[in-house]
Amino acid sequence: MPEWGPARLEPAKIRRLAEDIENPTAALNFLGDFLSMLPGRITRILDTLAERDAKRAMDATLSLKITSAMTGAVEAESYCRRIESLIRCGAFEEATETAQVLHGIVTTLMVAGPSLLLDARSDLQGFEAQPSRQEPAV
Template identity: 45%
Template sequence: MSDWRAVTSHAEPHRTPTDSVLESCTLQALAEELDDSAPAISFLSTYLSMLPGRILRISTGLCLHDADASMDAVLSLRISSAMVGAVETENRCRAIETMIREHHFDSAVLALPALQNSTDRWFVAGPQLLVKAHESLRQGPGH
């Protein structure tokens, strides 16, 4: 069985996006790296607002079996998800990335709903995420 099948076939615990951001401290690390929380919050806000468009780009590329467009879209979502601590979304992108590399477009299309569910949870939780990120970054590490 390919790695991507193992990633997409097991049930993952359902954590809320809010828990993921707060537990991972990824956004905190980004803010520290930039020496300012404002760009980190702005990045999170931009990430959230772009989720529907990114899913559409991935879906379109996969349905057209366009490896370049699909890969560009999935890599963009995977990398930005990693930067905000969206671990489930990042992992689902990684699995679809593997499918694209192996030219398993039909499998990637079948894996797309799980990715969309993950990004939908982030999008819906967006206002809460931004408030919690503001609070967390204002308090600083260890609070």
């Protein structure tokens, strides 16, 4: 089994989420929910791949891919993209092998979760929502 490097999130993604929803607390809550749901999400991917259920495996993979993208879990997002492509080709064995690598990445994120949340909280300190741009009156 490969050794995993330190878990990382792309800080710009959480900042962008906080800006988009104009609420840093909600962005941090979303990140916390993402981290707490990782065990169930990776289990669902692995189980549906083992069952060769393309529809449910794709649904599980897309769910993790989208939330990974929103939270800055770039490596997890990248592996989800690979799995998505493999499912589309019907390559379940290779998709399962790739999902095992994803499992390792997800595990490092889960272990580092508290530290990742602290880093994100620190990064968002002093955040102020930018005023929304008003369209000029016509």
